[in-house]
Amino acid sequence: MTYPGSIGYFLLPNYSRNTKIIVGVNGKKYEFPVVFKKAYFAIPYGAKGTVAVSLKEGEKNLFLKLIPVKEKKYRISRIWVKERKLTKKLIERIKKESTLLRKTLTSVTSKKFRENRFYSPLKKLTITTPFGAKRIINGKKRSIHWGIDLKAPLGTPVFASLSGRVVLARDFYYTGNTIVIDHGLGIYTLYAHLSKILVKEGQIVQAGQKIGKVGSTGRSTGPHLHFGIYVNGIKVDPILAFNLRSL
Structure with a gap:
């Protein structure tokens, strides 16, 4: 189950230096540079509904996944x-x-x-x-x-x-x-x-x-x-x- 504040990662044995992960949340985009074959990203606080997680090499789209985020109540x-x-x-x-x-x-x-x-x-x-x-x-x-x-x-x-x-x-x-x-x-x-x-x-x-x-x-x-x-x-x-x- 994915919640706001979760960590995720990609396994990229053949990554290039201009590869990045982009997390789309509520109309905002968060970028995570890729510098290793295992690349981490996070789901920001406040994320609701569905989050778009994509992988790009330069301007080329390599991967896209829509991840449902479970709502969490905070005290x-x-x-x-x-x-x-x-x-x-x-x-x-x-x-x-x-x-x-x-x-x-x-x-x-x-x-x-x-x-x-x-x-x-x-x-x-x-x-x-x-x-x-x-x-x-x-x-x-x-x-x-x-x-x-x-x-x-x-x-x-x-x-x-x-x-x-x-x-x-x-x-x-x-x-x-x-x-x-x-x-x-x-x-x-x-x-x-x-x-x-x-x-x-x-x-x-x-x-x-x-x-x-x-x-x-x-x-x-x-x-x-x-x-x-x-x-x-x-x-x-x-x-x-x-x-x-x-x-």
Whole structure:
């Protein structure tokens, strides 16, 4: 069954560099470059009815499939946090961080992972806020929750979900101490609100390697791990990704 936030892939043993996957959703088109014989794509949040997934080589259409997407109801998440006055300096910082994240998560590199499944970033999964929840912060409607929040005590070890290269390991205004790992082929994982970062940018990590500790940095109501998965910048539901039979 396909839901918004699902991952899919093509097996393309004879692909060429100008091949791409296009996902058509609600009148919009999302492109996923092909750089390996196994090429991944994601079904964006908000997809309804039927999604058109096509494969193109340059302007040539190679394949088209219409995929029915099952509608999913998302809960409302209400949280209250201490608000900081957004000065001009803070607004500039937030804009720069948002641009950096967007640029990072849409870069497609060569394959870096060897595993055939995503590993859990915590030994125990206790979800407090699911993917796709509609956020209401301090009584005001805000953005969608693009990941899952996992409850854990302060200092709990956080592990890399797949092998890859650490591309970001720094403090962000909203997500606090944050790690982003590039696994190649457009796949990234993000670990936020950490109390401690144990890796450096540019470092190669293995699946299951300890990379940080659970914290409550950034905009947070208490100790937890915010964990996200992205495919070429498109947000993926981590629970659907964990349930994949083969990556």
